[in-house]
Each structure stands twice: as structure tokens, then as C-alpha cells.
Amino acid sequence: MSAGKRILIVDDDAFIRRPLEFILREEGYEAASAADADEGMRAIESRPPDLIVLDVMMPGKDGLTLCGELKGDPRFAAIPIVLLSARGQEHDRQKGLSLGASEFLTKPYSPHEFKRCVRQLLGRG
Amino acid sequence: MAQWNRSERTLFAKLVYYGPALGGKTTNLKVLHDLTDPEGREKLVSVETADDRTLFFDLLPFELGSLLGYKVAVKLYTVPGQVRYDTTRRVVLAGADAVVFVADSDPAREADNRLAWENLQKNLRVNGLDPSAVPVLVQLNKRDVAGALAPDVMERWFGLSRGGGITAVACDGTGVVETLVAACRAMLERLVAMAEPATRKSLDAGDLADQVGRAFAPILARCRAAPPAAQTEASRERLVLDASDLLKSAVAAGVALGGQVADEHGRASRLAREAEALRRLSDVLRGTGASFDRGVVVGAALDAATTTLEAAGAALIGISAAGRVCIEGGAGRDLGPLIDAASTGPMVARMLARDEASTIENLATEIESAAVPIEGVKACAVVPVEAAPRSALLVVMPAPDGALGDHEVRFLGTLAGHLAVGLDKVRTHAEIRRHRDRLEQTVRERTQDLRKAYDELRSVDAMKDRFLSNVSHEMRSPLTAIIGAATFLKDYEGRKEQRDEMAEAILHAAGTLRGLLDGVLRVAGLESAATPTVEPVALAEVLAEALRLAEAEGLVGVTIDPRVSTLPADRRLMARAIANLVDNARKFGADGGPVEVRVSSCMLARSGAGVRGVAIAVLDRGPGIVEEEADRVFAAFEQGGDPLTSKPGGLGLGLHEARTIARRHGGTLIHLPRPGGGTEFRISLPAEADAEPALRSARGA
Numbered sequence: 001m002s003a004g005k006r007i008l009i010v011d012d013d014a015f016i017r018r019p020l021e022f023i024l025r026e027e028g029y030e031a032a033s034a035a036d037a038d039e040g041m042r043a044i045e046s047r048p049p050d051l052i053v054l055d056v057m058m059p060g061k062d063g064l065t066l067c068g069e070l071k072g073d074p075r076f077a078a079i080p081i082v083l084l085s086a087r088g089q090e091h092d093r094q095k096g097l098s099l100g101a102s103e104f105l106t107k108p109y110s111p112h113e114f115k116r117c118v119r120q121l122l123g124r125g
Numbered sequence: 126m127a128q129w130n131r132s133e134r135t136l137f138a139k140l141v142y143y144g145p146a147l148g149g150k151t152t153n154l155k156v157l158h159d160l161t162d163p164e165g166r167e168k169l170v171s172v173e174t175a176d177d178r179t180l181f182f183d184l185l186p187f188e189l190g191s192l193l194g195y196k197v198a199v200k201l202y203t204v205p206g207q208v209r210y211d212t213t214r215r216v217v218l219a220g221a222d223a224v225v226f227v228a229d230s231d232p233a234r235e236a237d238n239r240l241a242w243e244n245l246q247k248n249l250r251v252n253g254l255d256p257s258a259v260p261v262l263v264q265l266n267k268r269d270v271a272g273a274l275a276p277d278v279m280e281r282w283f284g285l286s287r288g289g290g291i292t293a294v295a296c297d298g299t300g301v302v303e304t305l306v307a308a309c310r311a312m313l314e315r316l317v318a319m320a321e322p323a324t325r326k327s328l329d330a331g332d333l334a335d336q337v338g339r340a341f342a343p344i345l346a347r348c349r350a351a352p353p354a355a356q357t358e359a360s361r362e363r364l365v366l367d368a369s370d371l372l373k374s375a376v377a378a379g380v381a382l383g384g385q386v387a388d389e390h391g392r393a394s395r396l397a398r399e400a401e402a403l404r405r406l407s408d409v410l411r412g413t414g415a416s417f418d419r420g421v422v423v424g425a426a427l428d429a430a431t432t433t434l435e436a437a438g439a440a441l442i443g444i445s446a447a448g449r450v451c452i453e454g455g456a457g458r459d460l461g462p463l464i465d466a467a468s469t470g471p472m473v474a475r476m477l478a479r480d481e482a483s484t485i486e487n488l489a490t491e492i493e494s495a496a497v498p499i500e501g502v503k504a505c506a507v508v509p510v511e512a513a514p515r516s517a518l519l520v521v522m523p524a525p526d527g528a529l530g531d532h533e534v535r536f537l538g539t540l541a542g543h544l545a546v547g548l549d550k551v552r553t554h555a556e557i558r559r560h561r562d563r564l565e566q567t568v569r570e571r572t573q574d575l576r577k578a579y580d581e582l583r584s585v586d587a588m589k590d591r592f593l594s595n596v597s598h599e600m601r602s603p604l605t606a607i608i609g610a611a612t613f614l615k616d617y618e619g620r621k622e623q624r625d626e627m628a629e630a631i632l633h634a635a636g637t638l639r640g641l642l643d644g645v646l647r648v649a650g651l652e653s654a655a656t657p658t659v660e661p662v663a664l665a666e667v668l669a670e671a672l673r674l675a676e677a678e679g680l681v682g683v684t685i686d687p688r689v690s691t692l693p694a695d696r697r698l699m700a701r702a703i704a705n706l707v708d709n710a711r712k713f714g715a716d717g718g719p720v721e722v723r724v725s726s727c728m729l730a731r732s733g734a735g736v737r738g739v740a741i742a743v744l745d746r747g748p749g750i751v752e753e754e755a756d757r758v759f760a761a762f763e764q765g766g767d768p769l770t771s772k773p774g775g776l777g778l779g780l781h782e783a784r785t786i787a788r789r790h791g792g793t794l795i796h797l798p799r800p801g802g803g804t805e806f807r808i809s810l811p812a813e814a815d816a817e818p819a820l821r822s823a824r825g826a
Binding site for chain 2: 013014015016018019020022023026086087106107108109110111112
């Protein structure tokens with residue numbers, strides 16, 4: 001399966017972050033989380049994950065900015081990124097994808113959709 | 126030869142006057158012409174030489190009237206007196222029905238008389254006329270000449286019985302008609318005698334002498350009433366040809382033609398003058414037609430008056446509000462002095478009061494007592510323009526010979542008519558323009574109203590958009606949490622702590638959703654709610670409830686002015702308003718320091734007078750409000766900050782709700798930058814419950 005694949009979730013809302021962590025662990029992934037962009041960056045630098053889940057709206061540095069920084073950094077540019085947003089506007093989605101994000105999910109998304117997306121990106125098997 | 130016409134019952138007869146030259150034959154005819162044709166309808170055809178001699182003959186046709194049932198017309202002829210015109214005499218004599226021989230009583234003319242008499246006898250015979258059958262009457266003319274031959278001497282010579290000649294002074298009319306009457310009677314007697322039997326039978330019987338007498342009665346009467354003077358030749362229109370001096374005739378004709386040309390020239394220049402006047406008038410019409418400006422219209426008319434008439438000056442005069450004659454506009458000389466001077470003012474006023482044009486030929490003679498107030502002017506006219514308000518053209522002509530005749534006054538009358546039409550048009554236009562301006566003003570106001578209504582609708586629409594956007598955004602996160610947690614609980618067994626944590630997440634998210642729903646319902650309810658229940662409430666209680674609602678008990682510093690203990694308010698609503706301000710301060714401004722609430726006494730400016738009030742201030746040390754957002758902060762569903770990074774939560778209803786509540790209490794809610802950084806939100810309320818009028822302002826009241 002996809003055992004050992006490491007996923008980092010960056011979202012300021014613990015009530016959104018925690019269910020995802022739990023579900024991903026149940027699915028056999030190694031899940032870690034960060035409450036804002038800076039904490040997320042530190043986690044990535046100390047141990048680059050196989051996939052990053054980024055909330056767009058966060059206090060401090062927003063998800064889109066962090067996404068752009070990661071894709072501009074050769075060390076992390078190859079890590080697929082999934083953006084989460086409470087704003088469903090098309091231009092947010094376009095901007096995210098143009099910055100190099102692999103997927104853009106609008107809240108409220110279903111965990112099954114989320115799982116399918118993660119599975120695809122981590123190229124199971 | 127006489128012509129009886131039985132079917133038309135007419136008789137034409139020919140009577141020839143014969144005699145020596147200058148004997149008075151033509152004079153006889155002139156007198157008769159004057160008498161028989163007083164209207165001058167018939168022309169006495171006289172072919173005369175310059176030295177008063179008959180060249181060919183004279184011919185005077187005249188109707189004698191009805192005789193014996195026939196209409197009788199007689200043609201009177203004269204022959205040229207001089208023997209050398211014998212051929213003419215013969216021709217004229219041909220067909221004569223009777224002859225009057227006019228003999229000259231002057232003894233010096235005795236031989237001429239005889240020659241002419243013998244010539245008559247000869248010509249009668251030549252013309253086949255029997256001298257014994259054709260009646261020949263002898264008129265002894267010129268009885269007034271000195272040493273006139275005695276009638277009986279002359280009669281004897283002519284072989285007449287005593288008294289057989291008719292005495293006459295033709296030049297004063299004496300005996301002229303008598304001669305004609307006698308000649309006509311003799312002629313008619315002979316014509317009746319010579320008529321065919323059928324003709325004679327058709328004649329009405331009766332005494333011919335009587336009838337002739339009756340026919341001539343009016344002529345004789347006229348003759349006696351006003352004896353004609355044959356010398357007054359010019360009084361009768363006569364056709365005179367001068368054959369002896371054609372050059373003289375040509376010159377006379379040339380002179381006559383010259384006179385005619387002069388007349389025509391005069392007529393042409395009069396027409397030219399009238400055409401020029403008409404052109405001026407059409408200029409005035411065009412000028413006034415092109416303008417709706419009263420000054421321009423009046424000026425065009427006055428210019429036309431001065432230039433066309435070469436007037437010294439022209440003005441439009443009227444009656445001022447004070448009842449005095451006043452001037453409006455002018456061309457040429459200033460006519461003001463004419464109106465103001467004591468010598469002429471009242472006169473002009475009188476002329477203005479008249480409904481017809483009036484003129485003064487010479488101002489100087491009209492006002493003998495004083496000098497004319499304007500020098501070098503003579504005639505003056507006042508021509509009415511409009512009756513109400515009364516106005517007139519005042520025109521003054523220059524000295525020494527400026528005159529205002531019929532032509533000029535007529536022109537001024539027409540001009541005044543044009544001006545009246547122009548002024549009426551100006552007034553109508555002004556009226557229309559006033560209406561139009563009013564209409565435009567109304568349209569502007571209506572447009573403004575509509576725009577305001579439109580803006581309101583648009584802002585409501587924008588509010589709705591913000592609401593939908595905020596609500597959907599605010600609901601997405603808790604829904605995501607709930608779905609995520611519920612999915613975990615359903616799909617996986619998990620550990621006890623995990624299940625608890627997920628249940629906690631669900632409850633928390635559900636609480637957030639409920640808060641959102643409350644806010645929406647509160648605003649909706651507030652907008653449509655009835656008047657708040659205002660009563661004096663204890664300030665301490667209101668503040669305590671507010672802090673509880675804001676979940677800020679013990680987190681906020683409160684300072685209350687001891688002079689303020691109660692305020693008139695709806696306790697529940699006022700607590701909500703303050704709670705919202707505290708909540709807002711904590712969300713947006715708490716990073717910089719503690720939030721404070723201060724209550725103090727203040728004065729409110731109300732319609733000029735100060736009213737005692739209460740100020741409730743909520744202060745923070747946040748980043749403050751940038752100027753662009755100063756107004757927006759109170760709009761419903763507006764939230765400050767960067768939407769990607771600041772996520773205070775909520776729908777953006779708090780400040781909107783707080784201000785609505787303040788206003789429904791007759792108060793205000795404003796925000797001020799705070800010295801040393803931060804923001805102060807201040808509710809100001811009247812301290813007494815006198816805010817009823819303002820309470821109605823909230824919605825639809």
C-alpha cells in the first residue's frame with residue numbers, strides 16, 4: 001500500500017486538521033500537522049513530507065504565499081501540494097494551480113474525496 | 126340727310142352753322158356744349174387753328190329727347206368761315222336738314238356777311254339742296270359790338286321779314302339756345318313734312334312747337350340760371366388739334382409727355398420709398414423673429430424707425446410701476462429729457478395715454494413757454510405699441526424740416542404692430558422657458574429621488590451579496606469540521622480519546638453555526654422590529670449583561686461617571702449593542718492592549734440647543750481604522766482585514782447592529798481614532814427619554 005508515505009497538514013483550525021490526521025493514519029499514512037505557515041515551513045525543512053495539505057486562509061502568512069515559496073524552492077518544488085479553501089471562487093483556484101498546487105479542494109469537501117485525491121497524488125503501488 | 130328709323134323709333138338730324146369767319150359759329154357750339162352736356166360726357170370735336178379759326182368743322186352731337194314719339198338726336202356742325210376752305214364747307218353742308226347762318230353785326234363785316242351768304246346759296250345748290258326747301262335761319266350775332274348794324278337793316282338785306290332774324294351775343298350765351306330752338310322747330314317741321322307717308326303715320330300727333338319748347342325747357346332754364354360763358358374754354362375737355370403749327374403742337378405734346386414722365390418718376394420714387402420701408406420692416410421682423418431677447422427686439426424696431434425715417438431719435442416708452450412715463454431702449458438721440466422736462470413731459474404722457482397715433486408738427490411752437498429740452502429737433506410722434514402694459518414708439522424728427530406725414534405715421538403704425546407681435550413673442554418665450562425650467566427642476570428632483578432609491582436598492586443588493594458570501598464562507602469551515610469528524614466516527618473505530626475529540630469538534634462547529642444563525646436572525650429581527658421599549662435602566666446592569674453576552678466578563682476595564690447611574694433604553698437591545706462593540710474591540714483591536722469601557726456625561730447638539738446626554742465609549746489599542754474604511758465599518762456584513770489572513774469569524778453584523786440600536790434610541794454611534802493608537806467607538810444617547818422622533822428613523826417609520 002502507501003505505507004510510510006508522510007503527509008503534512010497546515011491549517012489554523014484544529015477542528016478541521018484533527019479529523020484529517022485521524023483519517024489519514026487509519027488509511028496507513030504517516031500524518032503530521034502545523035497550525036500556521038511558519039510552523040509548517042519549519043516542519044518541512046526539518047523533514048520534507050511526501051505531500052503537503054495547505055489551508056489558503058490562515059492568520060499571518062496565507063496558504064497561497066507558502067505554496068508559491070515552496071514551489072520556488074528547488075528542495076521542495078517536487079512535493080505535491082493540495083490546497084484547501086473556504087472560498088470557492090474560481091480565481092483562487094486558478095491562482096493556486098498556477099502557483100504549482102496539484103489539487104484545490106473547496107470546503108466543505110468529503111473525506112472520501114480527500115482520500116481519493118491523496119491516493120492519486122501519492123501514486124499508490 | 127335725316128334718318129327716320131321706324132322700328133327703333135329714332136330720328137337723326139343734321140344742323141349746320143354757316144357764316145363768315147370769326148362770326149361766332151364755334152362760340153355757339155361751345156355754349157351749347159356746356160349747356161347740353163354739363164357732365165362733359167360728349168366731346169366737342171373742334172379742329173381749330175392756333176388763331177382761333179375753325180380749320181375743318183366742329184361737331185357737337187346731342188340728344189334732344191323724345192319728340193312725336195321718336196328719340197331725336199341732332200348733330201350740330203360748323204363750317205370753316207374762311208372762303209379758302211370752301212371744299213370743306215361744301216362737304217360739311219352736304220345732307221344738312223337745316224342751316225343756321227351766323228351773321229356778324231359789326232358794320233365792318235358787312236361784306237363778309239354777304240360773301241358768306243352768297244357762298245351758302247351756291248353750296249346748297251352744289252349739294253343738291255333746294256335753298257327754298259332747306260330751312261335757313263339767320264342769327265344776328267355780336268349785338269354787343271359798338272355801332273352794330275340795326276337788326277332790321279340786316280334782316281332786310283337777308284330778305285327776312287322784320288324780326289325774322291334772331292339776335293344774339295353768343296359769347297355770353299344770349300340768343301344761342303333760342304336760335305337752336307327755332308332751328309330745331311323749323312327743321313323738324315320740314316322733316317315731318319318730307320317724311321314718307323308710313324313714317325308720318327307713325328308719328329304721334331301733337332303740336333310740334335309745344336313739344337320742342339318742352340324738350341328745350343330744361344336747357345333754357347339752366348341757361349337762365351347760370352348764363353354760360355363761352356370764354357371758359359378750359360373748363361371743358363376739348364380735343365384740339367393744331368394743324369397750322371405742328372412744331373408748336375409737338376412741343377406742347379413734349380411738354381405734356383414731360384409732365385407725365387415727371388408724374389411717373391414721382392410715382393416710381395414713392396414706390397421705391399415704400400419698398401425700402403417694407404424692406405426695413407422685414408428686417409425688423411427677421412430681427413425680432415431671430416431673437417427672444419426683449420432688448421434685441423426693441424432695438425431692431427427703434428433702429429428701423431430712425432434709419433427709415435431719418436429720425437433724430439426713437440425710443441419705446443411705457444408707464445413705470447410708479448405710474449410715471451419711462452423709457453425702454455432708444456436709438457439716435459436720447460429722448461429722456463423730453464419725458465422728464467416739465468415743458469414736454471405731461472404732453473408726452475397725454476400722447477401715450479391715447480389709443481391712436483398722435484403727432485406734433487413743431488415742438489417749439491407747441492410749447493411756446495419754454496425751450497425744447499432737446500436741441501435740433503422739430504416734429505414728434507407717439508405711436509401706440511401695446512395697450513397693456515401701455516407702451517408706444519416715441520419718434521422725434523430733426524430740425525429744421527423733419528416732418529411726420531401720413532406716410533411716416535403709417536410706417537410707424539406698421540412698425541409698432543410688428544414690435545407688439547415681437548414683444549408678445551418674447552413674453553410667450555419667457556413663459557415657456559419658465560415652464561421648461563420648472564419642468565427640468567422637477568425632472569432633476571425626480572431623477573435624484575430615483576437615483577437615491579436605486580443606490581439604496583443597490584446597497585441592499587450589495588449587502589445581500591456580502592451576506593451570502595460571508596455566510597457561505599463562515600459556514601464552510603464548521604461544516605468541514607463536522608463532516609470530517611462524523612466521517613471518522615462512522616468509518617473507523619478509533620480510540621476513545623479520538624472519538625471524544627471528534628465529538629467535541631462536531632459540537633464546537635455546531636455552536637459556531639448556531640452563533641451565525643443567531644446573528645442573522647437578530648439583524649433581520651432588528652430591522653423589522655417595533656419601537657424598542659425605552660425605560661430608565663440601571664447602567665451597571667446593562668454593562669454587566671453586555672459583558673456576559675460578549676463573553677468578556679473580567680477581561681474589560683469599566684469606568685463609570687458617578688453622575689450617570691441610569692439611562693433611558695431598551696435594556697436587552699442596549700446590552701447587545703455594547704456587547705457587539707466589546708466583541709469587535711476584542712476581535713480587531715485586542716492585540717495591542719486591553720479593551721476598556723468608559724461611561725460619561727456629555728452634551729448633545731440638537732437643533733441648536735444642547736441636550737444632556739450619556740456617552741458610552743469602547744476603546745481598544747488596535748491598528749485603528751483606515752480612512753477608506755471609515756464608513757464601511759458600519760455596513761452590514763462588512764468585515765475589516767485581509768480576507769486571506771485575518772479570520773476573526775462572524776458575519777460582519779456587529780457594528781451595523783450596534784449603530785441601528787443606537788439610532789433607534791435617538792442616539793448615534795461613531796468611531797474616533799484614539800490618542801496613542803487604537804480606536805474609540807462611542808454611543809451617544811440623550812439622557813432624558815425625549816428621543817421619540819429619532820426612534821422612528823430606523824426603518825420605514
